[in-house]
Amino acid sequence: MIRTISTEEITRNICEMCIEANHYLSEDMNRALKEAADTEKAPLGKKILLQLQENLTIAEEEMIPICQDTGMAVVFAEIGQDVHLEGTLLEEAINEGVRQGYVEGFLRKSVVGDPILRENTKDNTPAVIHCSIVAGDKVRLSLASKGFGSENMSRIFMLKPADGIEGVKQAILTAVKDAGPNACPPMVVGVGIGGTFEKCALLAKQALIRPVDERSKIPYVKDLEEEMLEKVNGLGIGPGGLGGTTTALAVNINTFPTHIAGLPVAINICCHVNRHVVREI
Numbered sequence: 001m002i003r004t005i006s007t008e009e010i011t012r013n014i015c016e017m018c019i020e021a022n023h024y025l026s027e028d029m030n031r032a033l034k035e036a037a038d039t040e041k042a043p044l045g046k047k048i049l050l051q052l053q054e055n056l057t058i059a060e061e062e063m064i065p066i067c068q069d070t071g072m073a074v075v076f077a078e079i080g081q082d083v084h085l086e087g088t089l090l091e092e093a094i095n096e097g098v099r100q101g102y103v104e105g106f107l108r109k110s111v112v113g114d115p116i117l118r119e120n121t122k123d124n125t126p127a128v129i130h131c132s133i134v135a136g137d138k139v140r141l142s143l144a145s146k147g148f149g150s151e152n153m154s155r156i157f158m159l160k161p162a163d164g165i166e167g168v169k170q171a172i173l174t175a176v177k178d179a180g181p182n183a184c185p186p187m188v189v190g191v192g193i194g195g196t197f198e199k200c201a202l203l204a205k206q207a208l209i210r211p212v213d214e215r216s217k218i219p220y221v222k223d224l225e226e227e228m229l230e231k232v233n234g235l236g237i238g239p240g241g242l243g244g245t246t247t248a249l250a251v252n253i254n255t256f257p258t259h260i261a262g263l264p265v266a267i268n269i270c271c272h273v274n275r276h277v278v279r280e281i
Contacts, residue, residue: 003080003137005281007087010077010139013279014097017143018073019105021275022065025056028211029188029274032249036186036239045244049186052239052272066273070107071145073098073127074205080136091129099123110148130202138280142209145275150187151268153179156201159263168193168265169228172251175267176232181241184271186249188212189232192266194256203254204268209276212250225251239272249274 025033033056037049059066075094079085087093102109102124109124134140155178157171172191179187192203215222228251238244249272258264 007093015100018101042244048239069147082137194258200264200266204266207252
């Protein structure tokens with residue numbers, strides 16, 4: 001049975017999600033930061049983690065953005081096959097929601113309309129939108145406000161199949177080492193393995209939205225996530241890049257089938273707030 005959803009509802013939800021993501025830390029990130037503060041072994045690292053928590057409390061209580069870089073909106077829209085969207089085009093509805101959220105929420109507008117001419121669009125649009133058709137009669141919206149301090153530290157490696165899992169491990173560690181303090185650690189490391197050049201990057205971006213306390217259901221991937229988190233934290237970069245045992249809060253890995261001649265790997269890094277909100281309509 002077909003269910004009709006007005007695109008006005010999508011606009012309203014996206015608007016609210018932009019404001020929510022920039023003022024309130026998600027529950028999974030909140031738990032991870034508190035646990036990190038409890039387990040951090042370096043005194044300076046522990047002090048920084050406690051300061052980050054204080055900053056988050058002030059942001060929530062006084063309705064101040066948790067970071068001055070309020071990011072570029074990235075939206076994953078999963079549309080149920082039994083949904084009929086009524087109203088404006090979906091892309092227009094999402095961008096209108098982003099516009100309203102950033103203007104009405106007094107969030108910093110960081111998007112320029114052309115990558116070379118660099119003129120600000122003044123409303124943080126357009127968003128980066130990824131749509132997919134799924135089973136059911138609901139719309140699932142996932143929004144990430146992606147800051148570019150960490151985004152700029154992301155990497156793609158087009159490995160050879162012979163490089164295997166050891167090559168993947170080395171790629172992850174290389175990306176994190178190169179990022180160092182620039183990614184505002186403790187970071188969340190999203191990894192995409194497989195597909196093609198662009199698909200592995202998309203997998204890595206999606207991995208950042210997965211709750212940081214949720215591991216992959218694929219046994220070897222779960223093991224790899226746990227191993228790489230331990231190795232990343234062993235780098236000693238630490239909170240704020242000033243040393244410590246908490247360089248990352250999670251390493252989330254997504255995989256996808258690939259060509260016999262390739263092994264694409266993308267690492268998409270996010271800072272300690274990893275702003276994301278998920279809603280179902």
